[in-house]
Amino acid sequence: MNVTVFGIGYVGLVQAAVLADAGHHVICVDVDETRVENLKKGIIPIYEPGLTPIVEENYKDGRLEFTIDAKVGIEHGDIQFIAVGTPPDEDGSADLKYVLAVAETIATHMNKNQIIIDKSTVPVGTADKVSEKVAEVLQQRGVSFDYHIVSNPEFLKEGSAIQDCQRPDRIVVGTDNSDVADTLRELYAPFNRNHDRIIIMDVKSAELTKYAANCMLATKITFMNELANIAEKLGADIEAVRHGIGSDNRIGYQFIYPGCGYGGSCFPKDVQALIRTSDSVGYNAELLKSVEAVNYRQKEKLFEKVLQHFTQNSPQGEGLTAKNILKGKTFALWGLSFKPNTDDMRDAPSRVLMEALWAAGAKIQAFDPEAMPECQRIYGQRDDLKLMGTQEAALKDADALILVTEWQQFKSPDFDHIIELLKYPVIFDGRNQYEPKRLTTKGITYYSIGRSH
Numbered sequence: 001m002n003v004t005v006f007g008i009g010y011v012g013l014v015q016a017a018v019l020a021d022a023g024h025h026v027i028c029v030d031v032d033e034t035r036v037e038n039l040k041k042g043i044i045p046i047y048e049p050g051l052t053p054i055v056e057e058n059y060k061d062g063r064l065e066f067t068i069d070a071k072v073g074i075e076h077g078d079i080q081f082i083a084v085g086t087p088p089d090e091d092g093s094a095d096l097k098y099v100l101a102v103a104e105t106i107a108t109h110m111n112k113n114q115i116i117i118d119k120s121t122v123p124v125g126t127a128d129k130v131s132e133k134v135a136e137v138l139q140q141r142g143v144s145f146d147y148h149i150v151s152n153p154e155f156l157k158e159g160s161a162i163q164d165c166q167r168p169d170r171i172v173v174g175t176d177n178s179d180v181a182d183t184l185r186e187l188y189a190p191f192n193r194n195h196d197r198i199i200i201m202d203v204k205s206a207e208l209t210k211y212a213a214n215c216m217l218a219t220k221i222t223f224m225n226e227l228a229n230i231a232e233k234l235g236a237d238i239e240a241v242r243h244g245i246g247s248d249n250r251i252g253y254q255f256i257y258p259g260c261g262y263g264g265s266c267f268p269k270d271v272q273a274l275i276r277t278s279d280s281v282g283y284n285a286e287l288l289k290s291v292e293a294v295n296y297r298q299k300e301k302l303f304e305k306v307l308q309h310f311t312q313n314s315p316q317g318e319g320l321t322a323k324n325i326l327k328g329k330t331f332a333l334w335g336l337s338f339k340p341n342t343d344d345m346r347d348a349p350s351r352v353l354m355e356a357l358w359a360a361g362a363k364i365q366a367f368d369p370e371a372m373p374e375c376q377r378i379y380g381q382r383d384d385l386k387l388m389g390t391q392e393a394a395l396k397d398a399d400a401l402i403l404v405t406e407w408q409q410f411k412s413p414d415f416d417h418i419i420e421l422l423k424y425p426v427i428f429d430g431r432n433q434y435e436p437k438r439l440t441t442k443g444i445t446y447y448s449i450g451r452s453h
């Protein structure tokens with residue numbers, strides 16, 4: 001099928017590449033000219049395992065193309081995907097300006113009947129807004145075509161996005177039209193062979209399903225973080241508790257890892273957006289508001305632990321400000337991305353930590369396997385941030401190590417080498433990666449989440 005995808009980001013590029021790889025002819029349209037030109041040269045704008053070879057191969061074979069010329073894209077596609085960003089507006093609601101801009105562009109150039117698929121995460125009612133926008137522009141042009149707006153939310157996870165698209169758990173399709181549903185069945189047939197993964201529903205329910213999924217997962221993580229904080233106060237071990245409850249298959253082991261808060265481009269903004277949507281229809285989403293507040297507090301946890309440790313170990317002790325305590329200290333930071341296997345730093349816990357450390361006058365020596373260029377892009381050149389070539393280099397003469405993101409290569413480090421390189425043998429672990437007893441036996445002062453030791 002001829003498919004057009006608007007927005008070549010984490011979702012648009014992966015989806016386009018996977019559809020092309022399955023034999024469809026896909027043109028990707030983006031307003032970012034540099035991104036488009038780079039892609040034509042084989043420079044992939046994001047880090048996603050397995051993405052580069054699929055893009056390269058399908059581009060070479062002509063099934064995947066990139067352009068900034070929206071007209072070319074619209075003329076090509078029988079199906080137009082909208083996969084642009086929906087960042088939070090000032091009040092936390094989803095900002096639809098990019099989605100509606102694409103709707104306007106499609107309506108401006110369409111010269112045949114179209115299926116317009118909303119893949120971006122958008123609040124309930126957005127399909128109606130997209131439809132109104134298209135109708136308005138077609139009327140201004142004095143032309144008339146049939147068009148259907150479908151909600152087809154994306155559930156991929158950064159870090160395993162290719163696999164998630166090639167072998168999705170489910171493909172949610174929101175449409176009231178059975179012909180349109182059949183076309184989508186045909187589009188997704190290559191990913192639907194093993195068993196039927198397509199769930200057809202009305203448009204509003206499909207839009208809400210995406211928020212329901214992300215809010216559920218954010219709630220699960222936050223519940224566990226709250227339990228971790230309680231466990232810490234009570235002298236219990238949250239890791240034991242995690243095993244204890246995860247073994248109940250009504251609860252399960254996934255998304256119950258305690259840590260330093262969830263981040264990323266989806267959970268924080270989607271929780272916020274559903275809160276605002278609920279407010280707008282007169283429903284006070286108290287549970288979601290708590291999830292947001294508890295998560296924000298959790299992102300401050302590592303800094304609190306750092307401050308507490310150095311306050312206790314300072315000759316003057318309590319009563320000093322964070323600046324008095326931490327000014328001039330250097331921290332080795334392992335992991336910048338919001339989770340492993342991505343370079344995405346949107347709303348990452350590392351940012352809350354770094355900004356708090358900088359505000360207190362501390363310096364950072366950071367290492368991340370993939371996110372350092374993104375960190376450089378966000379924070380630029382600054383004296384209190386050094387991006388180091390290796391995880392060991394980050395440790396050199398630092399006052400402590402702080403682990404923020406659980407990349408595989410941080411999981412079994414050489415602790416003796418860490419002790420040699422650090423000024424003091426102190427580790428703050430925001431992801432409970434290490435065995436407390438083992439570290440304390442080695443003489444390391446070890447702090448983690450929800451384990452009193």
Ligand SMILES: NC(=O)c1ccc[n+]([C@@H]2O[C@H](COP(=O)([O-])OP(=O)(O)OC[C@H]3O[C@@H](n4cnc5c(N)ncnc54)[C@H](O)[C@@H]3O)[C@@H](O)[C@H]2O)c1
Nearest residue numbers: 007008009010011029030031032084085086098120121154
């Ligand atoms: N990132 C994820 O893991 C993920 C997962 C599921 C759903 N989503 C949702 O998918 C949507 C896209 O997210 P993303 O992370 O891929 O965003 P992104 O920021 O990585 O990419 C968005 C792209 O859209 C382009 N764009 C903006 N306006 C445009 C226009 N008018 N025409 C063409 N291109 C335009 C931007 O230049 C950018 O390349 C969001 O709604 C997000 O919530 C994201």
